[in-house]
Amino acid sequence: MKVYKAYNSRSFLDIPQLSALNDEQKNAIRIVSQVLPFKTNNYVIDELIDWNNFETDPMFILNFPQKDMLKKLNFKELKSMLSKNAPKQEVARYVNEIRLGMNPHPAGQLEHNVPTLNGEKIQGIQHKYRETMLFFPSQGQTCHAYCTFCFRWPQFTGMGDIKFAMKQTDLMIEYLRQNPEITDILFTGGDPMIMKASVLKKYIDAILDAGLPQIKTIRIGTKSLSFWPYRFLTDEDSGEIIELFRRVSDRGIHLAIMAHFNHYKELQTDALEEAVNVIRQTGAQIRTQSPVLNHINASAEVWATMWKRQVELGMVPYYMFMARNTGAQDYFSVNMESAVNIFNEAYQQVSGICRTVRGPSMSAGPGKVHINGIAEINGKKVYVLSFIQGRLPEWVGKPFFAEYDPEALWLDDLKPAFGEKEFFFEKDYNKLLKISYLPGRSISSEDLQSA
Numbered sequence: 001m002k003v004y005k006a007y008n009s010r011s012f013l014d015i016p017q018l019s020a021l022n023d024e025q026k027n028a029i030r031i032v033s034q035v036l037p038f039k040t041n042n043y044v045i046d047e048l049i050d051w052n053n054f055e056t057d058p059m060f061i062l063n064f065p066q067k068d069m070l071k072k073l074n075f076k077e078l079k080s081m082l083s084k085n086a087p088k089q090e091v092a093r094y095v096n097e098i099r100l101g102m103n104p105h106p107a108g109q110l111e112h113n114v115p116t117l118n119g120e121k122i123q124g125i126q127h128k129y130r131e132t133m134l135f136f137p138s139q140g141q142t143c144h145a146y147c148t149f150c151f152r153w154p155q156f157t158g159m160g161d162i163k164f165a166m167k168q169t170d171l172m173i174e175y176l177r178q179n180p181e182i183t184d185i186l187f188t189g190g191d192p193m194i195m196k197a198s199v200l201k202k203y204i205d206a207i208l209d210a211g212l213p214q215i216k217t218i219r220i221g222t223k224s225l226s227f228w229p230y231r232f233l234t235d236e237d238s239g240e241i242i243e244l245f246r247r248v249s250d251r252g253i254h255l256a257i258m259a260h261f262n263h264y265k266e267l268q269t270d271a272l273e274e275a276v277n278v279i280r281q282t283g284a285q286i287r288t289q290s291p292v293l294n295h296i297n298a299s300a301e302v303w304a305t306m307w308k309r310q311v312e313l314g315m316v317p318y319y320m321f322m323a324r325n326t327g328a329q330d331y332f333s334v335n336m337e338s339a340v341n342i343f344n345e346a347y348q349q350v351s352g353i354c355r356t357v358r359g360p361s362m363s364a365g366p367g368k369v370h371i372n373g374i375a376e377i378n379g380k381k382v383y384v385l386s387f388i389q390g391r392l393p394e395w396v397g398k399p400f401f402a403e404y405d406p407e408a409l410w411l412d413d414l415k416p417a418f419g420e421k422e423f424f425f426e427k428d429y430n431k432l433l434k435i436s437y438l439p440g441r442s443i444s445s446e447d448l449q450s451a
């Protein structure tokens, strides 16, 4: 049994293993954590991080802010402000300025995915793709530890109106009734597994009790298997969680745990192995996903090893993502060409059983764009792309081409190939953006002709 103990920017010096760091290294953590909030825990510290090689250890980098995550100038300025004991307000203003320079709201999540019910916006729900509704339970908007690359970082910094909190279960159920094309509810956060069993149960029971035959899958997006597997083993209410999972399956609803793993090192502890077994015995299926990240997993070996280990444990590899264009993107980002090379090289090393994984893909405004690869057509190098998910379902699967650019990191960096003025989806996408709420649902390109 392990009792959860969290550490953050105020308490991290209490971590015994931190004696491995010199004063400058500790001070760097303190400085960067003013901008990028950080939180870790005793499982990560005791069982995941290799303190003998912490400087290059992916688990250390994943959990502790690094100097190079800020621009040199910002780091220097902030350091000097803190060492001069500058007034709190002044520091806060500067910190806020740095944050605003880090694209805190990528892909228009706030403006474009929040649906309306009877004419009113409902906070706590996002509905971008026809079949899947994201649900942000208000008690699940934090995590057991924070990932240094996380695109949800503004949520953890208290940057204003950004928590997509949701208390109104009734609204969610009503929304589902009015939108029968939704088959999947994805609980997300933060990390919904941070919630007490009794709270999670309240939400899930509301769905089960509402008698919505359309709902085929409940997904829970979580990093808890990686950061706190004891959630399913020895936490006070772990038995209740397991029972709840079983109940969902018994009701004939597929329970999909969308587990977030960034490195095979997260898959090697006894606690992880036991937690996976306990979850799988409930009938739930565990699918895995991760972004490709410089300093953490930017190598085909890491991915191939990770996928093989996941399958060995009975999990299903699902997505490889590009790092979002937010936060410390300069530190973590892997360009499109490298990402697709890493993916292909890893994919080539594993058997078909692991090839359920798709990627690399970019979760951009119009949809999830899959980078299929680089091709040479009539002597011209191009990126071959297609939608895995689209704001308009009819975009999915259709190949399209962008000019080759070795520096490209994200969809925004790309230009259409072959002298085209725009990508095939852009006209409809721009029209969609003018409609206040615009999930794919019943909308098709025909509906947009009059828009």
Ligand SMILES: *Cc1c(COP(=O)(O)O)cnc(C)c1O
Pocket (backbone or CB within 6 Å): 126, 128, 129, 132, 134, 186, 363, 368, 388, 389
């Ligand atoms: C990825 C994602 C989903 C789920 O897509 P699947 O391809 O069904 O896994 C749903 N909503 C949003 C906003 C997403 O980014």
Ligand code: SF4
Pocket (backbone or CB within 6 Å): 142, 143, 145, 146, 147, 150, 151, 152, 189, 190, 191, 222, 223, 260
């Ligand atoms: S667990 Fe998920 S939501 Fe939480 S910090 Fe990590 S990536 Fe972000």
